[in-house]
Amino acid sequence: MTDLLKIDGLDAFYGDFQALFRIDFKMAEAETVALVGANGAGKSTFLKCLTGLLGTRGQSVVYRGTNIAGLPSFQIARQGIAMSPEGRRLFPSLSVRENLMLGANVGRKGQWDLAAVQALFPILEEKRDIPATLLSGGQQQMVAIGRALMSNPALLLLDEVSLGLAPVIVRDIYAALPDIRAGGTAVLLVEQDISMALQVSERMYCFQEGHVSLSGASAEMTRDMISAAYFGRDKEVT
Amino acid sequence: MEWINAIVQGILLGGLYALFAAGLSLMFGVMRFVNLAHGDFIVAGAFGALLLFERLGLHPLLTLVIVLPVMAVFGYVGQRLVLNRVVGRDILPSILVTFGFSVILQNLMLEQFSADSQRLSAGALDTASFAIGTLSIGAVPLLMFGAAVAVLGGLNWFFGHTNTGRLLRATSDDGEIIGLMGADRRHLFAVATAIASAVVAIAGVLMAVKTNFDPSAGPIRLLFAFEAVIIGGLGSLWGTLVGGIILGVAQGIGAQIDPGLQILAGHIVFLIILVVRPQGLFPKQKG
Numbered sequence: 012m013t014d015l016l017k018i019d020g021l022d023a024f025y026g027d028f029q030a031l032f033r034i035d036f037k038m039a040e041a042e043t044v045a046l047v048g049a050n051g052a053g054k055s056t057f058l059k060c061l062t063g064l065l066g067t068r069g070q071s072v073v074y075r076g077t078n079i080a081g082l083p084s085f086q087i088a089r090q091g092i093a094m095s096p097e098g099r100r101l102f103p104s105l106s107v108r109e110n111l112m113l114g115a116n117v118g119r120k121g122q123w124d125l126a127a128v129q130a131l132f133p134i135l136e137e138k139r140d141i142p143a144t145l146l147s148g149g150q151q152q153m154v155a156i157g158r159a160l161m162s163n164p165a166l167l168l169l170d171e172v173s174l175g176l177a178p179v180i181v182r183d184i185y186a187a188l189p190d191i192r193a194g195g196t197a198v199l200l201v202e203q204d205i206s207m208a209l210q211v212s213e214r215m216y217c218f219q220e221g222h223v224s225l226s227g228a229s230a231e232m233t234r235d236m237i238s239a240a241y242f243g244r245d246k247e248v249t
Numbered sequence: 250m251e252w253i254n255a256i257v258q259g260i261l262l263g264g265l266y267a268l269f270a271a272g273l274s275l276m277f278g279v280m281r282f283v284n285l286a287h288g289d290f291i292v293a294g295a296f297g298a299l300l301l302f303e304r305l306g307l308h309p310l311l312t313l314v315i316v317l318p319v320m321a322v323f324g325y326v327g328q329r330l331v332l333n334r335v336v337g338r339d340i341l342p343s344i345l346v347t348f349g350f351s352v353i354l355q356n357l358m359l360e361q362f363s364a365d366s367q368r369l370s371a372g373a374l375d376t377a378s379f380a381i382g383t384l385s386i387g388a389v390p391l392l393m394f395g396a397a398v399a400v401l402g403g404l405n406w407f408f409g410h411t412n413t414g415r416l417l418r419a420t421s422d423d424g425e426i427i428g429l430m431g432a433d434r435r436h437l438f439a440v441a442t443a444i445a446s447a448v449v450a451i452a453g454v455l456m457a458v459k460t461n462f463d464p465s466a467g468p469i470r471l472l473f474a475f476e477a478v479i480i481g482g483l484g485s486l487w488g489t490l491v492g493g494i495i496l497g498v499a500q501g502i503g504a505q506i507d508p509g510l511q512i513l514a515g516h517i518v519f520l521i522i523l524v525v526r527p528q529g530l531f532p533k534q535k536g
Contacts, residue, residue, distance in 0.1 A: 062429060084428025094429055102422040104484075104533065109415050116412060117431030162431060 015040045015166060015197050016061075017073045023053070023060050023221075030056040032221045038166070043188075043198045045208035045229060048218035049241055054201045055097050057218070058168045061199075062094050063087040075165070088117045093164035097171045097201075099155040101143040108139040110154050114161025121163030122194045128157040131187050149180035156184070160191065167191065169200040173207065185211060205237055219243050250383055252505060259501025261390035263477075263494030264397030265459060268452035269470050270477035270489045271401060272445035278421045278484050278533075279441040280336050282343050286350035288471030290446065293354055294320060294453020295462050296362055299369055309369040309458050317450040324446025328439035336438060351467065358464035369457040393455050397493070400448060401486045407444075408486075417441055421484070469512075476519040482529025491530060495522070 016038040023031035031053045038044050048054050059065035061072065068081035079087055093114070101110050111128055129136035132153040138146060143154050152172055159167055173181040181204070188211055192198060202208035209215060209229045217225040217240040225232075225240030273287045284290075297319070298312040307315075335342040377388035408414035420427045420437050427434050456462060456470070473496060481492030496515045503514020522530070 064426070064428065083433065084426075085431050085433045088429055088431040096426060096429070100423055100426050102419040104418050104422050105415060112412070113415055113419055113430045116416060159429075 013040060014038065014073070015042070015075060017071075019071045019073075021057075021060060021067065021070055021072065023056050023065055023067070025056075025065075030221055031060070034218075034221075034223055036216065036223070038197055038199065040165070041192065041195045041197050042214065043192060043200070043212045045212035045215040046199060046201045046218065047203075047205050047208050047215060047237070047241065048224075051220075052218040053221040054218055055170055056221075058094060058096075058170050058199075058201060061087075061166075061168060062092055088162060089119070091119060091163070091165035092168065093117070093159035093162045093166070094168040095152070095155040095159045095170060095172065097174070099151050101151055101154055101158075103142060103144040105143060106140050107135055107143050107146065107154055110143045111135070111157050111161055114158035117162035119163040123160040123163050125161070128160055131160075131190055132157055147180075149176050149184065152176065152180075152184055153187075156187070156191075160196075164196060166197045166199065169198065169202075171201055171203065173202065173204050181207070205241075209237075217241055252502070254384055255501040255505040256498055257384060257386065258390065259498035260494050261386070261394045261497070262501065263490070263497030264390075264394030265452065265455060265493070266473050266477045266496050267397045267490040267493030268393075268400060268448060268455065269474040270481070270493060271404065271486060272448040272452070273471075273474045274478045274481075274483060274486070274489050275404075275441055275445045275448070277478070279417050280420075280424070280438050281340065282332070282336055283340065283347070284445075285344060285347040285471065286354055286467070287347075287449070287474060288469065289351045289354040289358075289467030290320070290449045291453045291456060291470050292462055292464065292467045293358065294450045295369070295457035296358055296367075296464075297450075298454045298457045299362070299367055302369055309371045309454065310374075313451065313454050316454055317447050320450040320453075321443045321447040324449075325439045325443040328442035329435065332442065333435050333438055355464050355467060362464060364463055364465070366461045366463045367457075368461050369454075371458045375458075389459055393459060396451060396455060397490060400451060401490055404444070404448075405486050413437075413440060473515070476515065479529055480519060480522050482532040484533025485529075485531040488529060488531030 014037055018034060018036040021031055021034040022029060034057065046054050056065065060067050063082055063084035066081065070080040071078060072080040074090065079090065111125055134150055135153055135157060138150065143151065146154065156169065172184055185207065200208065209232055212229045214227065215229045215232060216223055217237060219240060224243065225236060269291060273284060276282050276284050294316055297316045298309055301307045301312040301315055302309055335346050371389065374388050378385045408418055416427065416432050416437055419430065420434065424434060427437065477489055477492035477496050480495050481488030495518060499518035500511045500515040504511035
């Protein structure tokens with residue numbers, strides 16, 4: 012199977028502070044991978060590196076055979092990596108429909124357009140003319156995912172989709188995942204809810220203090236292995 | 250009757266102030282960038298019109314055909330080459346650079362055109378007027394006001410109905426992640442500056458026809474622009490028009506009381522609004 016994404020020894024910095032240390036990471040085309048870890052483990056930083064929001068100049072982030080490290084974020088988006096960012100980051104002065112339309116600005120053709128996204132999340136059609144940030148948290152999350160889908164990504168990054176949402180809403184959002192994957196889109200999801208993450212993913216990574224502390228097939232993970240990797244009580248499991 | 254006349258003239262003058270303010274507001278809105286040379290660019294537009302009028306014999310209003318695209322291109326290139334390097338979290342570098350622009354522009358104009366006060370004559374248009382009852386409304390002020398409404402209406406439509414307009418609004422909301430939308434922020438910034446410069450060109454040419462100007466006339470125009478933007482509330486173009494009108498009317502009434510009070514009355518009303526409603530009359534909706 013060809014690699015969609017292959018990262019070797021990625022470091023990331025905020026000024027003098029090093030947030031990621033020699034991260035090795037791989038994803039195959041159309042694969043669903045979960046990334047878990049405690050707050051501050053570097054999960055969102057990692058996604059920022061992938062999307063070019065954080066500089067990775069001179070490093071090795073190979074996407075579909077070319078090194079995209081150091082490219083500006085708009086070029087990475089045009090090559091097919093889209094993100095629903097942490098905290099959703101919707102544009103408050105734009106309506107729901109306008110927020111979705113901006114995702115299409117990336118200019119990639121494919122199965123996802125306004126009609127397809129509204130069919131996936133019907134509530135977004137009903138609320139299309141309302142300023143996006145006046146929606147409920149769950150609906151805002153749907154806009155953020157829909158906006159990312161509008162670019163017809165080959166790789167969709169979902170950062171903390173369930174954060175602050177009621178379990179029933181989270182279930183609604185995750186119900187869309189099979190439809191998203193059906194089109195061949197690979198999904199990398201960062202998730203606090205570990206059982207949910209394991210349930211929907213094929214493989215998983217656990218980060219701890221900027222290092223990969225555990226990785227492997229999701230089905231083979233035990234609760235103990237993850238809690239050890241998550242909290243760092245026992246480093247032997249790596 | 251004199252009072253009503255003063256108010257009507259103030260309203261029409263407000264159109265010009267709104268044009269001064271629109272470019273400033275646009276650049277600040279999209280880039281959080283304060284262009285201290287804004288007023289000097291307006292004056293440069295006026296001198297550009299003067300130059301074309303004297304050399305080519307163009308009608309003052311027709312000079313816009315050249316002044317507007319030249320300034321828009323200058324705005325785009327200037328943003329890409331210089332200003333994009335100082336846009337960022339820290340507002341100080343941009344203030345220093347545009348302050349430098351202001352000094353350079355003023356001195357270049359002084360060198361080229363001398364310190365004499367200039368005025369562009371639009372021929373018969375200068376003195377043309379319409380009588381409404383006992384009021385007499387000049388053609389030039391009316392034209393200015395009409396131009397302001399047309400420009401602001403056009404910008405409003407552009408921001409609401411085009412993809413680039415949406416991108417600029419989104420950049421104003423959260424410029425950090427605009428790259429995720431596949432848009433190059435440096436290009437969007439330059440587009441915003443180009444549009445602002447086009448509006449500056451219109452404001453400059455109209456100002457040249459309306460009033461006297463000289464190379465040092467920029468900073469006071471910048472001040473009027475700031476006041477109109479802040480009265481109206483950042484982020485609302487129609488608010489900017491209302492801000493311009495309030496400023497114009499305040500100056501008109503001030504001048505009616507005592508000619509020396511004209512400018513001061515505008516500043517006083519501005520300060521009162523700043524104290525009573527610091528967010529402006531039509532603040533941008535926050536998410």
